[in-house]
Amino acid sequence: MKKITLLLLISFLFQSCFSYRTLDYNKIAIEKKQKFEIEKLDSSKLTGRLVSKNDESITLENNRGIQTVEKSDIQQIKVRKFSIIKLAGGVVGTYAAVVVVFIAFLAGLL
Missing domain, CATH: 2.30.30.100 (SH3 type barrels.)
Known part of the structure; x- marks a missing residue:
């Protein structure tokens, strides 16, 4: 993890x-x-x-x-x-990926 x-x-x-x-x-x-x-x-x-x-x-x-x-x-x-949209997209995407990995870890898939 x-x-x-x-x-x-x-x-x-x-x-x-x-x-x-x-x-x-x-x-x-x-x-x-x-x-x-x-x-x-x-x-x-x-x-x-x-x-x-x-x-x-x-x-x-x-x-x-x-x-x-x-x-x-x-x-x-x-x-x-400077692009605030790229920054916001990166933050949201990274957060979503961490949540998905955490849920998969709790479900025993990883």
């Missing part, structure tokens, strides 16, 4: 409560140091925290250092957004 509870707890802790929302390049607020995911024209993806943005390029910082991407090379930009 401890192993199952521990497994459910770990799966809950590693759930993502964030989602990415597509954004227009011209609507990026530079005063907020948000996290972005950029998909380039060659289908490569780059994620990082916004350092600076001008009319020609955007600069992100990630674990590989500071990287600059030209506006003409960008296919899509997404900004990371």
